[in-house]
Amino acid sequence: MTASYNTTAIAIGVKSIHETDLLFEYAYTPPKKDEKGVQKVDSDTIFRIGSLTKLFPPLALLKLQDRGVNFEDPITKYVPELRTLKSQAREDSPIWAVEWDEVTLGALASHMAGIPSDYITDIAPFGDLSAYGYPQANSSKFLGCAGFFGTPGCNKTVFFEHFGERPPVQAPFSAQTVYSNIGFAILGFAVEAITNQSFTDYVTNEIWKPLDMARTSATQPDEALGFIPANDVWWAADMGFEGPGGGYFSTINDLHRFGDAILQHKLLSAVQTRKWMKPLTSTSSSGLLMGAPWEIFRAENITSDGRMIELYTKTGDLINYHSQLVLIPDYDIVVTLLVAGPSGPGEGSQTSMTLMMSRIVQSLLPAIEAAGKAETAAAYAGTYTDKRTNSTLTLSLDAAAAADDGPGVAITQYIIRGVDVPRTDPGSTLPPATPPTLDPPMRYRLYPASTGAEGKTSWRAVGTMNTAEQVAQQDALxxxxxxxxxxxAMMDRSTFEFGARDHFVFDVVEGKVKGVEAVGYQVHLTKECK
Known part of the structure; x- marks a missing residue:
C-alpha cells in the first residue's frame, strides 16, 4: 500500500473499547520528509487533522445542555450580532441574505443551515487571475488574512466585516445538504458566549484534559513532535477564527482515547450519546447520511449475511493532511487514520483516505464477526427446557458453517407447552380459532436488544418464511x-398479558448463560448442561 509513498506518512490504529491496547497499529515513515519534524512516525506522532476538528463544537454544545442549550435554539440566541450581517448583503432577499434567525445550532452542526461554505478561501488576493476569466481584483475586498502562504489568521472582527456579502447557498433545512466550514466557527462563537471563555479553553478543560489527550491542540505544537512533509507550507497555517472547523492537531493515540470515550459514554450520558450518534439528514450520496457532524456510511457488503452496518465517521482534509476517525458501534470498534503528504499521481493515487478506511473495515469486520459468533455460540447456543410445561428451545450458531451466515442466533427448535411454534405462528394478527399449519415452517433468529440489566440480557426474535431468492424477487418490483x-415495524406487535411474544430474557451468572424467559409465553427454561 505504501510502496509509492515517497513523501507521504501514514499512521493507522484499530482498537476495541474493551481492550487497553490497540488491536492493530501501523505507521509508515517516507524516505523524504522535513528534517524539523519526527524522523520515525508512530501512534504518538502529531498530524494536522483538518475537518475532523468539527466534532468538537457540536460536542461542546451537547455538554452544555445542563445550561439550557438545545440544538433547536436559533444561533442568534447566542450570537445575536449575526443579524447585522444582513446590512452587507447586495439586497435583503433570500437569494442574497442569510436569515440568521432561522438557522439553529443543530442546522449548523449537520450542514443543514444552507449558509456559505467558507470565508478565508477567497482567491482574489493571490495574484492576477485574468487567465482564469476573473476581472481585476478590488483590493478593498481583501481580508488581509487567511492563514495561508505566510498571511496571518483572520480574527472574529474580520468575520463580521465582510461575511454578510456572501449569499446563502440554500434555505435552512432544504433537501440538499451543503457542507459548510464556517458553520463550526460560528458554533465556536456560541460556546464562547455561553461559557464566557475561549472555545479552545473550554475544549481543553472539558474534553482534552479529562481524556489525557495531551498531544491534541488548537495551535501549532512543537515541530519535533509532528510529521511535516517535505516542502510543506501547511503545518504552520493559522486558521484563525475558523480553527474550530478544521485547524487542530492530534495523534492516533489521542483520537483513540476520544473515540473510546464517546462509545463508553464518558463525555455524554448513554442516552445523550445515542441521540448524538444518529443520522439527521441525507446527502447526495445514497450511501452517506449526515449527523452532527457525523458522516455516516451505510454498507451492506461487509458481512456474509449482507446486513446494514453503519460507520460513524468524520473525515478531515487540509491540503497535505488527511484524517479519519471511524466509530463502529455494532462492534465497539474505533479506527483512526492519519496521513500527511501529497497524494496525487505517483504518490499512491489509487488509495484515497476513504478507500483506505473502506479496505481496513472490509478486512477487519469479517474477522471480528467470526470471533463474535464463536463467543456468542459458546455462551448462548444449546438446548433450554422446562419439563413442567413441556417446553424446549434450541439455539444454534455454527460460526464455521457456510449455511449459517445469518446475523443473530438461529432458533432450531421452538416448542412451547407442547406446541410447535414455527408451524402454528399466526403472525402479528389476532390468532384464528384454529391454528394454521405452516409448511414450510417459520424460521426465527434472535437478536440482542440495546436494553439490559445486571445479570440479564434482552433479545428479540424475528421470523421469516421467505427464502433469500424470494425476497430478492419481491424487492426487484x-x-x-x-x-x-x-x-x-414488526417488533413487539403481538403480546399476551402485556408480554411480547418475540421477547426473550437470558439469565447470565458470572458470565455464563443459565436460562431464558420466553416473556410472552410466561415460560422460564433452564439451559441443559453439555
Whole structure:
C-alpha cells in the first residue's frame, strides 16, 4: 500500500473499547520528509487533522445542555450580532441574505443551515487571475488574512466585516445538504458566549484534559513532535477564527482515547450519546447520511449475511493532511487514520483516505464477526427446557458453517407447552380459532436488544418464511431497495398479558448463560448442561 509513498506518512490504529491496547497499529515513515519534524512516525506522532476538528463544537454544545442549550435554539440566541450581517448583503432577499434567525445550532452542526461554505478561501488576493476569466481584483475586498502562504489568521472582527456579502447557498433545512466550514466557527462563537471563555479553553478543560489527550491542540505544537512533509507550507497555517472547523492537531493515540470515550459514554450520558450518534439528514450520496457532524456510511457488503452496518465517521482534509476517525458501534470498534503528504499521481493515487478506511473495515469486520459468533455460540447456543410445561428451545450458531451466515442466533427448535411454534405462528394478527399449519415452517433468529440489566440480557426474535431468492424477487418490483425489510415495524406487535411474544430474557451468572424467559409465553427454561 505504501510502496509509492515517497513523501507521504501514514499512521493507522484499530482498537476495541474493551481492550487497553490497540488491536492493530501501523505507521509508515517516507524516505523524504522535513528534517524539523519526527524522523520515525508512530501512534504518538502529531498530524494536522483538518475537518475532523468539527466534532468538537457540536460536542461542546451537547455538554452544555445542563445550561439550557438545545440544538433547536436559533444561533442568534447566542450570537445575536449575526443579524447585522444582513446590512452587507447586495439586497435583503433570500437569494442574497442569510436569515440568521432561522438557522439553529443543530442546522449548523449537520450542514443543514444552507449558509456559505467558507470565508478565508477567497482567491482574489493571490495574484492576477485574468487567465482564469476573473476581472481585476478590488483590493478593498481583501481580508488581509487567511492563514495561508505566510498571511496571518483572520480574527472574529474580520468575520463580521465582510461575511454578510456572501449569499446563502440554500434555505435552512432544504433537501440538499451543503457542507459548510464556517458553520463550526460560528458554533465556536456560541460556546464562547455561553461559557464566557475561549472555545479552545473550554475544549481543553472539558474534553482534552479529562481524556489525557495531551498531544491534541488548537495551535501549532512543537515541530519535533509532528510529521511535516517535505516542502510543506501547511503545518504552520493559522486558521484563525475558523480553527474550530478544521485547524487542530492530534495523534492516533489521542483520537483513540476520544473515540473510546464517546462509545463508553464518558463525555455524554448513554442516552445523550445515542441521540448524538444518529443520522439527521441525507446527502447526495445514497450511501452517506449526515449527523452532527457525523458522516455516516451505510454498507451492506461487509458481512456474509449482507446486513446494514453503519460507520460513524468524520473525515478531515487540509491540503497535505488527511484524517479519519471511524466509530463502529455494532462492534465497539474505533479506527483512526492519519496521513500527511501529497497524494496525487505517483504518490499512491489509487488509495484515497476513504478507500483506505473502506479496505481496513472490509478486512477487519469479517474477522471480528467470526470471533463474535464463536463467543456468542459458546455462551448462548444449546438446548433450554422446562419439563413442567413441556417446553424446549434450541439455539444454534455454527460460526464455521457456510449455511449459517445469518446475523443473530438461529432458533432450531421452538416448542412451547407442547406446541410447535414455527408451524402454528399466526403472525402479528389476532390468532384464528384454529391454528394454521405452516409448511414450510417459520424460521426465527434472535437478536440482542440495546436494553439490559445486571445479570440479564434482552433479545428479540424475528421470523421469516421467505427464502433469500424470494425476497430478492419481491424487492426487484420496487423502485427503491430493500422494500421487504420491515422488521423495524414488526417488533413487539403481538403480546399476551402485556408480554411480547418475540421477547426473550437470558439469565447470565458470572458470565455464563443459565436460562431464558420466553416473556410472552410466561415460560422460564433452564439451559441443559453439555
Amino acid at each position: 420496487f423502485a427503491w431497495p430493500m422494500n421487504s425489510c420491515i422488521t423495524w
